[in-house]
Amino acid sequence: MPQIETVAGPIDDAQLGLTLAHEHLVTSSESVRAQFPHLYDPADEERRALEQVRNAMEKGVKTIVDPACMDIGRDVGLAQRVVEQTGIQLVMCTGIYGARYTFVPWYFQNREVDAMVAAFRHDLEEGIQGTDVKAAFVKCAVDEPGVTEDVEKVLRAAAQTSLATGAPIMAHSHPATRRGLEIMDVFDDEGVDPRKVQIAHTGDTDDLDYIEELLARGPWIGMDRYGLDIILPTEQRNATVIELCRRGYADRMTLSQDACAFIDWFPQEMIAQMVPNWHFTFLWEGVLPALREGGVTDAQIDTMMESNSRGWLTA
Ligand SMILES: [Zn+2]
Numbered sequence: 447m448p449q450i451e452t453v454a455g456p457i458d459d460a461q462l463g464l465t466l467a468h469e470h471l472v473t474s475s476e477s478v479r480a481q482f483p484h485l486y487d488p489a490d491e492e493r494r495a496l497e498q499v500r501n502a503m504e505k506g507v508k509t510i511v512d513p514a515c516m517d518i519g520r521d522v523g524l525a526q527r528v529v530e531q532t533g534i535q536l537v538m539c540t541g542i543y544g545a546r547y548t549f550v551p552w553y554f555q556n557r558e559v560d561a562m563v564a565a566f567r568h569d570l571e572e573g574i575q576g577t578d579v580k581a582a583f584v585k586c587a588v589d590e591p592g593v594t595e596d597v598e599k600v601l602r603a604a605a606q607t608s609l610a611t612g613a614p615i616m617a618h619s620h621p622a623t624r625r626g627l628e629i630m631d632v633f634d635d636e637g638v639d640p641r642k643v644q645i646a647h648t649g650d651t652d653d654l655d656y657i658e659e660l661l662a663r664g665p666w667i668g669m670d671r672y673g674l675d676i677i678l679p680t681e682q683r684n685a686t687v688i689e690l691c692r693r694g695y696a697d698r699m700t701l702s703q704d705a706c707a708f709i710d711w712f713p714q715e716m717i718a719q720m721v722p723n724w725h726f727t728f729l730w731e732g733v734l735p736a737l738r739e740g741g742v743t744d745a746q747i748d749t750m751m752e753s754n755s756r757g758w759l760t761a
Pocket of ligand 1: 513
């Protein structure tokens, strides 16, 4: 039986259950946090994380995939405390986000790709941040700035790590600039099996031509930013998922919210005002009922919220 690494240890893939494919306990600016810790309230962050996780578990969620990696505040200690108090199956990753999707720090800039691969393999094979909690996949990110020199290094390191270990990859993308296709160009060049790749944030567009072009390259796609209406309103996200289900792609999509129980990128009151629906259970309010009304079956919803995460994590 294929195994999936979680914070509490490996589980059989059959135990995955209802899964949120992309949510964050905490997203924070690592350099600010390290230098000005007085700006942060870890107890409040933990309280928020516990609240969001418990809300999701009340909806039947058994597993949450948290793609926090370097640059956005991955914190295995917080993850362990949340898992201990809730029993959630939390899946963590290794990888590099890139500062403003553009640069990596000097350490990696002045070393070869191998140095990144070694760092990623450490997290996958030995454990994250001094613990024995193993990463289950590799994260990388390409946004509007495109495949810069540093970003390409991260993509190639993710690819080479996947080839060496079998780990799947999640790539943050920016569909408005069709970045998913450029990401697949690099992975194809490295010889990665596209079934190991999930192109996150594909649901940020309703450009079906782009999405079908991307699907033809073989990856899973994340329709994973429900609640971020400022990028694309829920109605358009729903219409896109409904149409893709109608075209036979339910077995290629994951549904999630990319919500952060705590994020420091904006003042807290601004977040509440900008994206009121952005939390761990918006799917049950603004999405699943509308999808069902649009003809999406319960079996297709199960596929998008369980089987596809299992398929990607065990590919
Ligand atoms: Zn995310």
